[in-house]
Amino acid sequence: MTMSSGNGISFYMPRYDFTVRARWLERNARLIGVLKAAVPTQAIFxxxxxxxxxxxxxTRIRYDGPGVMVPRVFGSVFFYQPSQKINLCYGEIxxxxxxxxxxxxxxEDLDALRDLGSKVxxxxxxxxxxxxxxVNIQEW
Structure with missing residues (x-):
């Protein structure tokens, strides 16, 4: 499946008035399809x-499909199925x-990611x- 529309997912926090953007990884197209269908949405960090x-x-997003499991690194955006959470890794693991x-x-948003983590x-x-x-979550 080719990612046809949108570059990725964005997270805008009105309290801080800035956005963190993340680019879709085509290797996880099935999960991305579920996420694209569920956004825009609002959640609490x-x-x-x-x-x-x-x-x-x-989130209220449900995904019961297979995972594309990889080691977490700074800048990773991942879905944790048991608690239906979209997670962003902003530093030490x-x-x-x-x-x-x-x-x-x-x-270009890695500094904003660090700032987001420390503020949250x-x-x-x-x-x-x-x-x-x-947080307002949508495709960008």
Missing amino acids: SHVVVSGQTVGAV TESATVNQFAEVIQ WADTVANPVRHVVQ
Whole structure:
């Protein structure tokens, strides 16, 4: 399956007023088809606490197909099926589990990705006053 429309997926956070974009990876075309059919959508970002520097958007997206499992790296965008989350890895990884990667943050948005991760960490985990971090997810 060739990716015919759209370069990838984007994440816009009104609270921070910036966007992080990720390019589709054709090797995971089946999952990408499900995601394309489900966007645009809105979700809430949270921060993982066990597996390293990763933020995730809990969605209503269901995907029960096969995964294209690869090692997680900085800039990976992957779908975690058990909790229906779209995750973005913005830094250090503290576990070796493979992930169902479907996109990769583009080079020019890597600094914004780091900023997103640190802001979500501060707003949802570190600070005593928590904030809701809404994200608008769409194809770009």
